[in-house]
Amino acid sequence: MGSKLTRAFDNDWIGPALVSLVAIVVISILQPSFLSSFNILVLLSAIAVNMLIALGQLVIIAVGQMNLALGSIGGLVAISFAAMMEIWGLPPLVAMCGGLAIGVVAGIASGFVIARTGISAFIITLAGLQIFKGINLGITEAQPFYGVPQSVKDFGNVAMAGPIPWLVLPMIVAAVGMWAIFNRLRIGRFILAIGGNRNAAELSGINLDTTVIWAHALSGLLAAGAGMMLVARLQIGHPAIGEDWLISSFAAPVIGGAILSGGHVSVAGTFFGVVIIAIITQALVLFAIDPFVVQIVLGALILWAVGINRLRELRVAKAKA
Amino acid sequence: MSIETSPPAVPEAAGGTSQIQKILFSNEFGLVVLIVLAFAFFASLLPGFSAPFSLFAIGRQIGIDTMIGFAMMAVIVTGGLDLSVGAIGVSAAMVFGWLCERLGLPLAVSIPGAILFGALLGTINGYAVVRSGVHSFIITLASMSIFFGVMIFLTKAEAFRGLPPEVAALGRLKLGGKVSALLAISVAVCIALSVFYRYTTLGRRVLAAGANPRAAEVSGVRTGRMFIACHALTGALAALAGLMVTARTGAAVPSMAGQLGQDWLLPAFLAPVLGGTLLSGGRVAVFGTLLGAAFVNVITAGLLQLRIGEFWIQACLGLMLLAAVLADRGRHVLLRRRGLV
Numbered sequence: 001m002g003s004k005l006t007r008a009f010d011n012d013w014i015g016p017a018l019v020s021l022v023a024i025v026v027i028s029i030l031q032p033s034f035l036s037s038f039n040i041l042v043l044l045s046a047i048a049v050n051m052l053i054a055l056g057q058l059v060i061i062a063v064g065q066m067n068l069a070l071g072s073i074g075g076l077v078a079i080s081f082a083a084m085m086e087i088w089g090l091p092p093l094v095a096m097c098g099g100l101a102i103g104v105v106a107g108i109a110s111g112f113v114i115a116r117t118g119i120s121a122f123i124i125t126l127a128g129l130q131i132f133k134g135i136n137l138g139i140t141e142a143q144p145f146y147g148v149p150q151s152v153k154d155f156g157n158v159a160m161a162g163p164i165p166w167l168v169l170p171m172i173v174a175a176v177g178m179w180a181i182f183n184r185l186r187i188g189r190f191i192l193a194i195g196g197n198r199n200a201a202e203l204s205g206i207n208l209d210t211t212v213i214w215a216h217a218l219s220g221l222l223a224a225g226a227g228m229m230l231v232a233r234l235q236i237g238h239p240a241i242g243e244d245w246l247i248s249s250f251a252a253p254v255i256g257g258a259i260l261s262g263g264h265v266s267v268a269g270t271f272f273g274v275v276i277i278a279i280i281t282q283a284l285v286l287f288a289i290d291p292f293v294v295q296i297v298l299g300a301l302i303l304w305a306v307g308i309n310r311l312r313e314l315r316v317a318k319a320k321a
Numbered sequence: 322m323s324i325e326t327s328p329p330a331v332p333e334a335a336g337g338t339s340q341i342q343k344i345l346f347s348n349e350f351g352l353v354v355l356i357v358l359a360f361a362f363f364a365s366l367l368p369g370f371s372a373p374f375s376l377f378a379i380g381r382q383i384g385i386d387t388m389i390g391f392a393m394m395a396v397i398v399t400g401g402l403d404l405s406v407g408a409i410g411v412s413a414a415m416v417f418g419w420l421c422e423r424l425g426l427p428l429a430v431s432i433p434g435a436i437l438f439g440a441l442l443g444t445i446n447g448y449a450v451v452r453s454g455v456h457s458f459i460i461t462l463a464s465m466s467i468f469f470g471v472m473i474f475l476t477k478a479e480a481f482r483g484l485p486p487e488v489a490a491l492g493r494l495k496l497g498g499k500v501s502a503l504l505a506i507s508v509a510v511c512i513a514l515s516v517f518y519r520y521t522t523l524g525r526r527v528l529a530a531g532a533n534p535r536a537a538e539v540s541g542v543r544t545g546r547m548f549i550a551c552h553a554l555t556g557a558l559a560a561l562a563g564l565m566v567t568a569r570t571g572a573a574v575p576s577m578a579g580q581l582g583q584d585w586l587l588p589a590f591l592a593p594v595l596g597g598t599l600l601s602g603g604r605v606a607v608f609g610t611l612l613g614a615a616f617v618n619v620i621t622a623g624l625l626q627l628r629i630g631e632f633w634i635q636a637c638l639g640l641m642l643l644a645a646v647l648a649d650r651g652r653h654v655l656l657r658r659r660g661l662v
Binding site: 124293298 | 402449453454455456458459460462463464465466467469470471473474478580581583586587590594600630632633634635636637638639640642643646647650
């Protein structure tokens with residue numbers, strides 16, 4: 001009796017995907033320029049960057065923690081990436097490897113302290129946020145690096161084919177990679193197992209410390225990628241990159257059905273969460289609505305998604321009982 | 322009389338030594354020692370450090386940071402947290418500016434009005450957390466975005482600069498020639514909160530609910546209501562902190578706590594954690610929070626006057642929080658080994 005339909009709705013990504021579709025249809029009827037190729041390019045660029053940010057938080061949510069330092073790691077990598085190219089004159093690819101390495105090291109440092117001391121991830125990453133931000137400002141003295149090579153600028157602003165920007169490439173790599181990690185690789189299953197039930201995971205022989213450090217290393221890697229994509233997009237290494245990631249990094253995974261206590265995440269759901277946020281942000285711009293309203297809408301979206309997830313949880317609990 | 326040889330058969334003596342040990346091992350005692358050492362260190366290096374103006378400026382900032390710390394402490398008691406303290410503080414300060422500049426209400430009305438408004442925002446947070454059963458992190462993450470967004474939308478990001486002159490005068494007021502009036506306010510609130518948590522029924526119930534909600538519920542404490550009360554108190558204290566910043570600046574500025582009020586997060590956690598408030602809830606360190614804020618500000622002011630770039634100080638504050646939680650962990654391990662906890 002419609003059980004197939006309800007089961008489909010138990011999939012994390014169906015709901016957000018439908019919402020995205022409806023939003024696209026409604027907005028493009030009201031404002032046909034929404035589907036112009038320039039607008040699609042802008043939209044896809046925003047989605048690409050925000051997807052990496054969201055995945056960086058998703059992997060930490062999966063292990064049952066939170067990462068407040070995500071944005072400050074991204075910002076530190078962004079300015080380091082720009083500085084390596086401007087001051088040391090390194091070729092972009094080498095600088096990129098350096099940037100990714102910084103992100104991974106920063107993530108491993110957070111993960112190591114959290115795993116070894118058992119202090120809440122919230123406090124450690126709050127300290128990390130301040131430390132990485134302080135290093136960022138200490139290096140830049142709040143001044144941007146302007147000497148970004150043309151090839152990097154092109155990567156962030158030129159279309160690959162039609163309205164599809166090059167920035168989509170790293171997003172696809174990251175999304176497929178994270179999907180494979182969570183669904184096909186041992187480390188991903190370990191991360192989810194710890195998030196689902198820490199004690200059970202430990203009793204089944206999973207090394208908690210190593211897995212938590214892995215999760216934070218992945219998070220740092222994704223933050224680094226997003227930070228460098230923003231350098232390409234903005235064409236400068238701005239020290240403020242990463243300051244506004246906190247809210248959206250949680251909003252997208254939560255809209256995508258991630259359970260904040262850990263153990264249950266969806267890469268596809270997160271993708272549609274990112275799409276919904278990007279569409280709403282873009283629509284507010286198209287309809288010339290005060291950009292500060294975006295903040296209010298994002299907050300409301302989080303509450304709405306949390307409410308839906310909670311209802312689903314309760315329904316699942318009832319069905320089991 | 323050394324600890325090893327004192328016979329436990331004499332309860333008086335045993336009680337006496339463990340009392341002294343307790344004090345020596347307390348966060349508060351450690352902080353006092355650290356503050357004295359840091360102060361002596363900077364005062365010997367910098368001749369201007371102990372000048373009246375420098376002391377006044379440090380004291381004023383201690384007053385503000387203490388209040389921000391109290392705001393977070395009031396909700397840490399529940400085992401939760403409130404990311405929206407900064408957003409609430411700014412929103413309340415803007416409401417204050419609106420009440421006395423646009424509506425022309427006297428300070429005696431607009432100050433309580435702003436504090437009540439803060440308490441109201443806190444109550445909304447508390448209600449949402451308790452009724453939904455979702456962790457306060459995510460609820461207040463959302464409300465931080467909403468409160469701040471609505472505030473910016475309504476004020477159009479413009480400051481209230483035509484406040485009554487008494488406001489700025491309060492920020493400049495020196496009691497006894499060098500003590501900031503803002504510090505005096507925080508000390509008064511510190512005493513009031515100590516009495517509240519130690520001697521009032523409501524305060525004790527709040528602590529019980531935070532320490533072990535289920536046990537408290539079974540013994541007749543309505544934990545849901547207690548948690549909502551904690552969030553309301555957080556809102557009121559955040560509003561007070563917002564008003565104190567307004568007094569220091571002489572204007573209600575929407576950007577006073579940074580984007581979304583995030584700039585308050587570090588001082589908000591640093592002071593209570595340094596002071597010995599348990600993040601898992603149920604234990605407060607009111608006096609410790611004041612000392613924690615004092616320690617942070619003595620170090621910050623010292624490093625600033627030593628001309629270590631102001632940007633690197635941010636990294637130092639982060640390291641300090643890290644060091645504080647690590648030291649706390651180490652102290653616990655040590656105390657447990659000695660069987661003192």
